[in-house]
Amino acid sequence: GINAEYGKQWYQRRVRGPNSNGCASGLRFDDWFYQQNLSSEVAEAAPRLDDIELQLRNFRSLRESQHRIERSVAPVEERFSDIENDVRYLHPWVQQVKKENEEAAAWDAY
16 A cells, blocks of 8 residues: 555645546545555445545546546546645544454454
């Protein structure tokens, strides 16, 4: 996997680049980051999102796939280019799942 700081730097460079990236397709940082770092924690955390946020995440993913197929980019107003102000909507849930897994492992080892 990749770490979050490197991911932020890569994402920021790609925002300014050509249409070969998820930023130009309208993905938010957590959408992109957790596509690159698929794990059991992400699979367990995603359903914990509220229904609207989960539907928006799925929509952004489908739209990104469509843009890649069409070799096009999202309109400027739909791009998430300001990573410093982007809300990490999935990250807290992934952290909670990791903490729960660590607790479970500690109890299993007890």
